[in-house]
Amino acid sequence: MICVALPGLAVSSEEGQLTGRGLEGFYRAGRRVLSRCQVRVAGREPLVVQARMTSADRARFVATLRATPHGGPDPDVLVERTRSADGVERITLHSAAGRPLRLPVEVALGTDLADLGAIAAGTVGPELPASVHDSGLRWSGPAGNACVTADPPPADALASAGVLRWEFDVPPGGSVTVELRARLEGVGPVRAAGRAATSPLAAARATGDDPRIRPWLNTSIEDLEALLVRDPTHPMDIQLAAGAPWRCGPAPAEALAAARMTLALGTRLAAGTLRTLARTQVRGDGPRSGMIPGPRRDAGAHLPPGCTGTEATLIFPVLLAEARRWGLPDRETEELLPAAERCLTWMRNTVGEGEYLRDPQPGGPVRCETQAQAHRAALLGADLLDALGRPGGQDLREWAQALRTAFRRDFWIDGPGGGRPAAALTPDGRRLPHLGAATVHLLDTGLLGGGEYAPGLLDKTRTEQLARLLGSPVMDSGWGLRGLGLKEAGHNPFGHRGGAVRVHESAIGVSGLAAAGYEKEAGSLLRGVLAAAEAFGHRLPEMYGGEQRTEGSAPLPHPAACRPAATAAAAGVLLLTTVAGVRPDAPAGTVTLRPLRSAPLGEVGLTGLRISGAAFSVRVSRLGLAMVEEAADGLLLGR
Numbered sequence: 175m176i177c178v179a180l181p182g183l184a185v186s187s188e189e190g191q192l193t194g195r196g197l198e199g200f201y202r203a204g205r206r207v208l209s210r211c212q213v214r215v216a217g218r219e220p221l222v223v224q225a226r227m228t229s230a231d232r233a234r235f236v237a238t239l240r241a242t243p244h245g246g247p248d249p250d251v252l253v254e255r256t257r258s259a260d261g262v263e264r265i266t267l268h269s270a271a272g273r274p275l276r277l278p279v280e281v282a283l284g285t286d287l288a289d290l291g292a293i294a295a296g297t298v299g300p301e302l303p304a305s306v307h308d309s310g311l312r313w314s315g316p317a318g319n320a321c322v323t324a325d326p327p328p329a330d331a332l333a334s335a336g337v338l339r340w341e342f343d344v345p346p347g348g349s350v351t352v353e354l355r356a357r358l359e360g361v362g363p364v365r366a367a368g369r370a371a372t373s374p375l376a377a378a379r380a381t382g383d384d385p386r387i388r389p390w391l392n393t394s395i396e397d398l399e400a401l402l403v404r405d406p407t408h409p410m411d412i413q414l415a416a417g418a419p420w421r422c423g424p425a426p427a428e429a430l431a432a433a434r435m436t437l438a439l440g441t442r443l444a445a446g447t448l449r450t451l452a453r454t455q456v457r458g459d460g461p462r463s464g465m466i467p468g469p470r471r472d473a474g475a476h477l478p479p480g481c482t483g484t485e486a487t488l489i490f491p492v493l494l495a496e497a498r499r500w501g502l503p504d505r506e507t508e509e510l511l512p513a514a515e516r517c518l519t520w521m522r523n524t525v526g527e528g529e530y531l532r533d534p535q536p537g538g539p540v541r542c543e544t545q546a547q548a549h550r551a552a553l554l555g556a557d558l559l560d561a562l563g564r565p566g567g568q569d570l571r572e573w574a575q576a577l578r579t580a581f582r583r584d585f586w587i588d589g590p591g592g593g594r595p596a597a598a599l600t601p602d603g604r605r606l607p608h609l610g611a612a613t614v615h616l617l618d619t620g621l622l623g624g625g626e627y628a629p630g631l632l633d634k635t636r637t638e639q640l641a642r643l644l645g646s647p648v649m650d651s652g653w654g655l656r657g658l659g660l661k662e663a664g665h666n667p668f669g670h671r672g673g674a675v676r677v678h679e680s681a682i683g684v685s686g687l688a689a690a691g692y693e694k695e696a697g698s699l700l701r702g703v704l705a706a707a708e709a710f711g712h713r714l715p716e717m718y719g720g721e722q723r724t725e726g727s728a729p730l731p732h733p734a735a736c737r738p739a740a741t742a743a744a745a746g747v748l749l750l751t752t753v754a755g756v757r758p759d760a761p762a763g764t765v766t767l768r769p770l771r772s773a774p775l776g777e778v779g780l781t782g783l784r785i786s787g788a789a790f791s792v793r794v795s796r797l798g799l800a801m802v803e804e805a806a807d808g809l810l811l812g813r
Contacts, residue, residue, distance in 0.1 A: 617686025652723025
């Protein structure tokens with residue numbers, strides 16, 4: 175159970191007690207502040223009867239205890255613990271006894287002040303010795319100092335054992351509360367960027383025939399807000415961390431992808447993400463000039479690791495162009511345009527006189543998804559440059575046309591079943607034939623003006639064949655898209671890119687299939703991801719096992735997955751807005767609705783979306799007809 179309000183985390187088991195095993199504890203900016211917090215009442219550990227998340231940043235544990243020696247078999251003390259990501263634990267004892275109780279309470283505390291990475295690797299040392307400090311305990315180590323303060327102050331503090339003690343007189347039906355607050359000394363309190371007053375995300379809501387969509391969207395937005403982090407040097411600029419607990423640091427490609435999927439909740443997150451990453455852009459005259467740096471990412475058994483910097487650089491102008499369609503003000507668009515131009519210049523310089531964008535490492539392959547992302551960046555970038563009166567749009571369109579011609583010639587593998595796109599071309603020109611979820615990027619073409627999507631790299635016949643492949647049991651697990659086809663060599667249902675279901679790619683697949691008109695396949699994937707969301711308590715991990723769904727089964731958790739994860743949470747927003755088919759063109763003052771006519775979730779209503787900063791609400795009927803219920807004055811319905 176992971177409570178998140180970055181930079182704060184609290185990781186617990188369902189037992190409620192923090193025992194110091196594994197990842198358990200309170201964290202601040204990746205440092206474990208408190209690893210052990212064990213409560214005993216009247217000399218015994220309370221029996222936990224319920225443990226649940228009450229919000230993205232808070233968990234509640236309820237336990238019972240029989241404190242009266244000869245009072246019968248019924249418990250007469252209820253122990254409620256509320257644990258928050260900001261380092262606060264509130265312990266409340268409720269008495270149901272018929273007479274006053276004297277309850278001794280003991281809390282054993284400890285910490286190692288270990289780094290999260292060291293804890294994950296199993297290389298932490300022993301607990302640090304404690305000392306009595308103020309109304310609690312204090313620990314000192316090479317990484318700094320931590321302390322826990324208690325309210326009310328304890329009657330006794332035993333530093334050698336790390337124990338705080340109280341003795342409460344509780345009247346019949348009465349309650350007492352102890353509040354513990356853990357913090358790193360010299361570090362201010364947790365200032366979560368996603369608190370309601372400062373959140374850049376609109377509080378959208380979903381209603382409809384399917385009761386699962388409301389808690390799914392609510393949880394998705396809560397998780398997104400929990401993962402928001404501020405730029406340390408520009409606190410007004412906010413972006414998303416990739417996920418907790420493993421990836422709370424910068425991840426440019428994931429931050430941009432998640433911001434793009436949440437444009438329906440407003441453009442503030444997109445603007446903050448773009449400004450933050452523009453400051454990291456490589457400058458100068460070298461071959462990397464214009465790139466947004468990013469780490470390498472495992473690509474499975476068939477390909478070498480990919481460069482997320484390439485992906486981030488290609489998403490940057492796309493996000494800016496689409497944010498403008500959703501209503502990003504002209505002033506902010508023009509402020510960010512030079513960085514987008516540098517991304518596009520890097521792309522064209524890297525391609526040179528050829529047609530393809532190759533991996534930056536020497537001898538790297540030509541990846542299918544990279545060409546799709548570059549093609550999309552060229553077309554949306556050209557549209558953006560033209561709209562703002564900047565040169566270069568025609569050159570980008572001509573190159574995109576040349577790329578389409580070359581891709582259709584070189585990347586398609588003919589076969590008796592209709593063929594498939596190659597995953598990549600090797601440096602010597604061989605096609606790699608394995609079928610994976612990365613091909614969904616061929617369907618993700620990007621939004622242009624008038625509610626229309628840009629043309630894709632595949633022609634209509636081959637797009638139909640790809641839709642058929644993605645909708646087959648080889649790729650559709652019943653819970654979403656497998657990262658690698660079921661019949662491919664090296665398939666592993668838990669493979670990071672070799673067979674596990676990745677929610678981001680599944681969501682892109684649904685959106686792309688719907689935009690291309692393949693509603694049957696899109697609806698099947700959508701219902702599978704929604705079923706997985708329900709199985710995971712509406713908080714989807716970034717990936718889970720790609721085992722085939724059967725009656726009565728549940729998706730298998732992946733041991734290395736982040737949960738919550740930015741792209742998985744953002745997928746909930748994208749998938750529900752895809753059902754409604756909302757396609758805005760704020761500069762033209764129009765919005766087009768292209769809902770899924772098959773109405774795969776029955777009637778769906780979305781309220782509190784944002785177009786040009788104003789509230790926008792839409793309802794899709796069981797017949798697949800969409801109706802605008804709320805919109806800004808002057809916003810017209812396009813065709």
